[in-house]
Structures are given as structure tokens and as C-alpha cells.
């Protein structure tokens with residue numbers, strides 16, 4: 264079994280991931296006698312809880328992200344490397360990146376999570392998930408483009424399909440997305456088009472459990488469902504998605520197979536830990552749980568490797584009642600601070616008790632002025648919960664400038680019901696594929712409803 268280094272030479276802490284876990288750990292090591300190397304494949308820290316606002320044109324990408332170099336510029340013991348980590352050499356204690364090999368004395372791995380399609384990866388191209396800024400701008404493009412396509416269409420069935428939006432998964436992200444898309448369609452875009460009426464758009468929220476926001480208490484789920492329905496979202500619970508194609512979603516709703524013709528599907532149904540967990544598990548012999556998270560010891564280290572700590576969404580860390588902690592930002596932040604403390608204590612030749620999560624509650628927002636909050640000692644919904652949500656999210660944005668910008672943007676959006684970041688942007692690849700498509704004759708075949716499809720049961724509930 265390897266031991267953490269306690270010698271007097273400068274101790275190198277390498278942190279993989281500048282998200283909530285990694286960044287909080289790096290910042291908490293500010294005054295520690297260590298050298299910190301923070302590696303991230305992006306040059307910015309992303310505030311994921313507000314990604315849905317970018318995806319629906321409420322905020323711009325820069326509002327919810329901050330350059331890692333600027334955050335750490337005054338921390339003289341820290342450096343930032345923009346690189347992709349590909350593996351680990353745990354025997355000789357080095358992180359293997361795309362371009363180099365970086366030695367460590369203590370390794371912190373906090374590379375987060377990605378989408379999970381439960382073995383149906385082919386659905387990903389039709390139903391993008393929301394995890395990165397690129398995902399958010401892609402969703403924004405698809406949602407806004409759907410209205411543009413509908414405006415150009417003449418066939419009523421195709422118009423209806425372009426104006427139907429399906430969100431899969433009614434956890435906090437799905438609820439937030441569905442509420443925001445409904446608001447965009449029913450309020451923000453009102454009067455913006457000449458041939459279509461955006462308020463005719465239908466937004467479906469599909470959930471496999473028997474209520475929305477399954478981790479919340481039942482009364483808050485009911486409040487959230489009512490708020491969604493007030494916004495015009497069609498909630499379908501106990502619905503298992505069985506297929507997603509370019510132009511429809513198939514679901515098993517209780518015993519009946521139903522199909523929703525639609526051109527925009529958003530995936531908010533599942534996450535799995537970063538693929539780095541697999542290479543770390545192979546290198547150390549650690550176990551993975553069903554969500555691909557790596558099982559950690561009570562002090563967040565890996566069994567037999569006290570010099571390796573895993574944090575945040577990558578870690579399967581049990582709470583004192585034996586249940587795994589949820590993949591939420593406060594868990595990652597608190598673990599980041601704990602890991603930094605542990606490193607400091609070990610440098611003094613001491614140790615630290617197990618990690619304990621202080622749960623301050625959960626919140627989910629539904630549209631412009633409603634939310635639900637479960638703070639453990641009190642549960643509430645409505646405008647008060649929304650104000651609390653606003654305050655907390657503003658406070659946790661990393662840079663003061665962003666707080667100010669987001670506050671002003673929200674105030675403007677609130678009073679004008681506007682979402683001014685409604686930009687349709689393309690990557691170079693998308694631009695190239697659009698221009699090559701426009702050169703070939705338009706077949707329209709993909710849009711034609713087949714006779715067989717006409718026979719299938721159409722979803723009529725609105």
C-alpha cells in the first residue's frame with residue numbers, strides 16, 4: 264500500500280477538473296505549503312446550474328463561466344494547465360495528458376459526469392443532453408431553429424411537429440428546461456412571427472417515475488407539477504421512453520405505446536460519471552457503482568491509495584446512513600474544501616476524520632417566478648422559493664462581475680419577459696453540412712409521415 268508523502272520537499276498536488284470540486288479544492292489550498300497544478304480541458308469554470316438559461320436564450324455563455332486563469336491569478340502556489348487528461352500511471356504517480364506526463368504527490372480527480380442514455384447511445388444525436396456550454400448552445404440552436412423551420416413550412420402536420428418540444432426526465436434540470444421552453448414559446452416569442460403562432464407550441468415533459476422531481480417530498484412535486492401545468496407544459500409521468508428518432512418519440516405510458524411527432528427532443532434523464540473513472544478503477548482496482556462512479560473511502564481516498572482522492576460527480580461517497588450522496592454542486596464544493604484540509608493536515612503529519620456532508624437543502628425553479636425549496640427544516644414553493652433560488656445562485660457564481668451581469672439580465676428579463684440571448688449559432692462543421700445540404704435537391708422524404716405511422720396511435724393529449 265502506498266503512503267502519502269510527508270517529506271519536507273515541495274509537495275505537488277495535481278487536480279484534474281476545474282469544476283466545483285476541483286476549483287474549490289485549489290482555492291482552499293491557497294495558503295498551504297504545496298504546489299497546485301489544476302488541469303482542465305476547458306480554460307473556464309462553468310456554473311452548470313444556470314446552463315438551462317443559456318440553452319433557452321435567457322443568459323449568454325460568458326455570464327455563467329469564468330476563466331480559470333483569472334480566478335487563480337492571485338494564487339501564487341497554483342498554475343493552470345489546459346489539457347485533456349487521458350489516464351493515470353499510479354505506480355510512478357503521474358497524470359497522463361494528451362501532451363505530457365505530470366507527476367504528483369497527491370492527486371485529486373474531479374472530472375464530473377456526462378449524459379447517460381441507458382444503452383441507447385444512438386438517441387444522443389436526436390436528443391442532446393445539457394452538460395457543457397456547447398450542449399447549451401446546441402440546444403438553444405435547435406429550439407430557436409424549430410420556430411424558424413415552422414415559420415417556413417406550409418404543411419400543418421410538419422408545422423405541429425416543429426412546434427412540439429419533448430423534454431425527457433423530470434428531475435430539476437428537466438423541470439427547469441421544460442418551464443423555460445414553455446415560457447419562451449408562450450410569452451417571449453409572442454408576436455415575433457408572421458405565419459405561425461409560437462404560443463401554439465406544445466411542450467411535453469416525460470418522467471419514468473410517478474411524479475416530477477422524484478427526489479423531492481411529494482407535496483413539492485405536486486406544487487411543481489401545478490406550476491408546470493400553469494405554464495402550459497404537458498407532464499406525463501410513469502412514461503418510459505422506448506425510442507427516439509429524428510421526428511418522433513415513442514413511449515410506453517403505463518401499458519400503452521404512444522408516439523409524439525416532434526422535431527426537438529431534449530435529454531435530461533440520466534448522468535454517468537466521467538470515463539476517467541474507468542481508467543482510474545483499472546489502475547487502482549477500485550470498484551465502480553451502477554452510475555460508473557468510483558467507490559471512495561470515508562476520507563474520499565481510494566482503497567490502498569491514500570494519495571488519490573476522488574470528488575464530486577465522479578465519486579460514490581456514502582453518507583452516514585449508508586446512502587450515496589447526490590451529484591450536486593454543494594457535495595462537490597464541500598468535498599473540495601475537505602480534500603484541501605486533509606492535505607494540509609497530512610503535511611503536518613496529522614490526519615482528519617471522515618468527510619461529512621452538510622445538506623443545506625435542494626431547490627428547483629419552474630419558469631420566471633416559481634420554484635420549490637426543501638431546506639429540511641422547512642419546505643415551500645412559489646415566489647419566495649424563487650427569490651431564495653435567485654439569491655443563492657447569484658451568490659455562488661464565481662466572479663463578482665458575473666453576479667452583477669446576471670442580476671441585471673434577470674431583472675431585465677423579468678420585467679420585459681424577454682430572453683435577449685436568442686442567437687442561432689453554428690459550429691464550422693454544422694455550417695459546412697448545412698451548405699452542402701442546401702446544394703442538393705430538397706427531398707423532404709424524412710418529413711413525410713409514412714402510411715404506417717399514420718396508423719399508429721397519435722398522442723392527442725395537449
Ligand SMILES: Cc1cc2nc3c(=O)[nH]c(=O)nc-3n(C[C@H](O)[C@H](O)[C@H](O)COP(=O)(O)OP(=O)(O)OC[C@H]3O[C@@H](n4cnc5c(N)ncnc54)[C@H](O)[C@@H]3O)c2cc1C
Pocket residue numbers: 279280281282283284285302303304305307308309311312313314315346347348349373374375376393394435436537539574575576577590591592593595626
Ligand atoms: C444542467 C445542470 C444543472 C444542474 N443544476 C444543479 C443545481 O441546480 N444545483 C446543484 O447543486 N447542482 C446542479 N447540477 C449538478 C452540479 O453542477 C454538479 O454536481 C457539479 O458540477 C459537480 O462538480 P464536479 O467538480 O464533480 O464536476 P464538474 O463541475 O462537472 O467539473 C468537471 C470538470 O472536469 C473537466 N474535465 C472533465 N474531463 C476532463 C478530462 N479528461 N481532462 C481534463 N479536464 C476534464 C471539465 O471540463 C470540468 O471543468 C447541475 C448539473 C447540470 C449538468
